[in-house]
Amino acid sequence: VFIETRIPVTSPDMNIPALRSFEITAAGRYENFNPGGDKAVPKVSARWQPLDEQITIRGGYGQSFVAPTTYELYGGSAVNVPQVTVPLTSDPNSDQQAIQEYTANTSNPNLTPATADNWTVGVVLSPKFIKGLTVSFDYYHIKTKNDVYRLGPQTMLDDINANGSASAYAQYYTRVDGLPLTTAV
Numbered sequence: 001v002f003i004e005t006r007i008p009v010t011s012p013d014m015n016i017p018a019l020r021s022f023e024i025t026a027a028g029r030y031e032n033f034n035p036g037g038d039k040a041v042p043k044v045s046a047r048w049q050p051l052d053e054q055i056t057i058r059g060g061y062g063q064s065f066v067a068p069t070t071y072e073l074y075g076g077s078a079v080n081v082p083q084v085t086v087p088l089t090s091d092p093n094s095d096q097q098a099i100q101e102y103t104a105n106t107s108n109p110n111l112t113p114a115t116a117d118n119w120t121v122g123v124v125l126s127p128k129f130i131k132g133l134t135v136s137f138d139y140y141h142i143k144t145k146n147d148v149y150r151l152g153p154q155t156m157l158d159d160i161n162a163n164g165s166a167s168a169y170a171q172y173y174t175r176v177d178g179l180p181l182t183t184a185v
Helices: 070-074 153-166
Strands: 002-010 021-033 037-049 055-066 077-080 083-087 096-100 103-106 114-125 135-145
Touching: 021 055, 083 153
Parallel strands: none
Antiparallel strands: 002 021, 021 037, 037 055, 055 114, 077 103, 083 096, 114 135
8 A cells, every 4th residue: 555645835826935846745655465574664755946946955754664575484495505715724814725615595484574764865956057957966874674685605604713613603504524613613
């Protein structure tokens, strides 16, 4: 479900100084994914032309929602054999050797939707003395939560090599003999 409204606050016909045109847009969206979750997200923005069409200032706030895919929730494991590099000795500055390791990316039925807060502000310049020219300056700030991503195997292996069994990834590492990691690799 989606709803949007545009509210013109001032217009050129009103002849209000520094408020030639000012409008607010408000919108809302509700989505439901089964599986995946549901969310209602708002959006509000404003558009202001203080003098004429040559300068437009705009800004807005909105929220985003992305449900995890069925594959991310229930897709099973995907086995990969990426090439990674490991140090030849316990000294992290020693020479390194390229090897291939088995990795398994697994689904997670406990994933929650990714959400975001989005802020934007911008200025549009359309000078009358240069016909056809429009220049836009925009700033975006997006803060996300619950993103679904996969950390690269080299990043995890580097942390395991540096921290051994104290690594945050040690619980996911299994030695060739099937035993868990108990010391530095």
